Amino acid sequence: MLSREENDLLTRTGPGTPMGEMMRRYWIPALLSWEIPEPDCPPVRVKLFAEPLVMFRDSDGRIGLLDEFCAHRGTSLWLGRNEQRGLRCVWHGWKYDVTGQCVHQLNETDETSFAHKIRVKSYPTCELGGVVWAYMGPPEKVPPLPKFxxxxxxxxxxxxxxxxxxxxxxxxxxxxxxxxxxxxxxxxxxxxxxxxxxxxxxxxxxxxxxxxxxxxxxxxxxxxxxxxxxxxxxxxxxxxxxxxxxxxxxxxxxxxxxxxxxxxxxxxxxxxxxxxxxxxxxxxxxxxxxxxxxxxxxxxxxxxxxxxxxxxxxxxxxxxxxxxxxxxxxxxxxxxxxxxxxxxxxxxxxxxxxxxxxxxxxxxxxxxxxxxxxxxxxxxxxxxxxxxxxxxxxxxxxxxxxxxxxxxxxxxxxxxxxxxxxxxxxxxxxxx
The missing domain is CATH 3.90.380 (Naphthalene 1,2-dioxygenase Alpha Subunit; Chain A, domain 1)
Incomplete structure (x- = not known):
């Protein structure tokens, strides 16, 4: 049997937990490729290690895995429009590229826009074996691709x-x-x-x-x-x-x-x-x-x-x-x-x-x-x-x-x- 502390250590994988931080050092299967089958298709919600995320395939076929919630007012980007190389929030029109960078703000003018200052959390992805994988660990510790x-x-x-x-x-x-x-x-x-x-x-x-x-x-x-x-x-x-x-x-x-x-x-x-x-x-x-x-x-x-x-x-x-x-x-x-x-x-x-x-x-x-x-x-x-x-x-x-x-x-x-x-x-x- 395990102690209560050992059981918690093994089972808790959310952000900041020891097991969660260890598991984030690996490539993680996130979606089947057919769930995002083509450029500009609808985004898909993904939850990994208690983190709510959204995944989309942009106009160029690149895959983005972002924090689910818009940096403006916090609504879900899953409702968003996947168009013209980015995912646009339907509430106020903030648009993010696959890196999480905000590239446009429909509710601001060219003079008042501060999009360049806004970025949501994003994670690297790769596509192998009909699966989209995510890496959620330290950027300097990315492991080799998961070539099972x-x-x-x-x-x-x-x-x-x-x-x-x-x-x-x-x-x-x-x-x-x-x-x-x-x-x-x-x-x-x-x-x-x-x-x-x-x-x-x-x-x-x-x-x-x-x-x-x-x-x-x-x-x-x-x-x-x-x-x-x-x-x-x-x-x-x-x-x-x-x-x-x-x-x-x-x-x-x-x-x-x-x-x-x-x-x-x-x-x-x-x-x-x-x-x-x-x-x-x-x-x-x-x-x-x-x-x-x-x-x-x-x-x-x-x-x-x-x-x-x-x-x-x-x-x-x-x-x-x-x-x-x-x-x-x-x-x-x-x-x-x-x-x-x-x-x-x-x-x-x-x-x-x-x-x-x-x-x-x-x-x-x-x-x-x-x-x-x-x-x-x-x-x-x-x-x-x-x-x-x-x-x-x-x-x-x-x-x-x-x-x-x-x-x-x-x-x-x-x-x-x-x-x-x-x-x-x-x-x-x-x-x-």
């Missing part, structure tokens, strides 16, 4: 989605890192095919309780879940945790044929504020085979358009309707009675409360990945406080992937999967 493997493949080979989770970001991250729940929460009682919303027992929930090996990396840590398959084999799943909120996880195939696909998925849990986060979901093919339309539905995970409102990014199955739990399904088809693997995750995490009280928990050996992640996060906060760079603000994670294999019971897992988790340049798509 999935950002470096063609659009035909990747899929990215997002959904709002109604709890603190750390609950989501810890749920992703926790592997001992997979064969329980996501268990299907139907062995002939994958039950909607559940992963097939024959793949993701094999064997009994897992054992774990966890090792530090320069960007976070890797963790390996090992499940017995009878007396002669073991089922090994290797993951990477990339600071501060990214999980790279193995692909979970639906059948033996899919087991040959060279796919790699993952998640990022980005704070909106201390009581809500955005779960970013991505999957990409690092082989020649592109993703199919069916791959993009995210049907078993319930993250796609059939399950998540594409305007609000709220799941149709959520806390206010009890995630549409079906008790008959719970008795006969799956362990939870809830459709969608990630809906199941969100249900148990959201019911921990908006900010989980970790002073009351009792962790065991199966929770090692969570314990280590907390240690890495706390150490990173201390490093930033001491004027040092936190882990993962370099390029060390660029080639990180995940891996899954069935190996002999006496075979070392490192020999079997490490090359797959960190492929050489010759064995993967080039990352420039």
């Amino acid at each position: 493997g999935w950002t470096q493949v063609a659009e035909t080979h990747r899929h990215v989605s997002k959904v709002i989770e109604e709890c603190n970001w750390l609950q989501g991250l810890e749920g992703g890192l926790d592997q001992s729940h997979v064969g329980i929460l996501h268990k299907s009682f139907r062995h002939d095919q994958a039950n909607p919303g559940s992963l097939p027992d024959s793949f993701n929930a094999r064997g009994g309780s897992p054992s774990f090996d966890i090792e530090p990396t320069s960007f976070g840590h890797r963790y390996v879940a090992i499940r017995p398959l009878g007396e002669r084999q073991r089922y090994v799943r290797g993951y990477n945790f990339v600071m501060p909120f990214t999980q790279i996880r193995p692909f979970s195939p639906k059948n033996e044929a899919e087991a040959e696909k060279k796919f790699n998925p993952g998640h990022m849990w980005v704070p909106i504020d201390d009581e809500n986060c955005v779960v970013w979901n991505w999957m990409y093919s690092w082989g020649k085979e592109p993703l199919t339309d069916d791959d993009r539905t995210e049907r078993s995970l319930a993250n796609g358009p059939d399950d998540v409102d594409q305007k609000t990014f709220r799941s149709f199955r959520r806390k206010e309707n009890d995630w549409l739990i079906d008790r008959a399904m719970q008795r006969k088809e799956n362990f939870s009675g809830i459709v969608g693997v990630n809906t199941q995750d969100r249900a148990v995490q959201e019911l921990q409360g908006r900010i989980a009280d970790r002073t009351k928990e009792h962790l065991g050996p199966a929770d090692q990945a969570i314990i280590v992640a907390r240690q890495v996060l706390l150490q990173a906060v201390k490093a930033v406080r001491a004027g040092e760079d936190p882990p993962g603000t370099d390029t060390s994670y660029y080639r990180a992937r995940s891996a899954v294999k069935i190996i002999a019971a006496d075979a070392p897992w490192r020999t079997a999967i490490l090359d797959d988790m960190y492929p050489s340049a010759a064995d993967q798509l080039a990352v420039d």
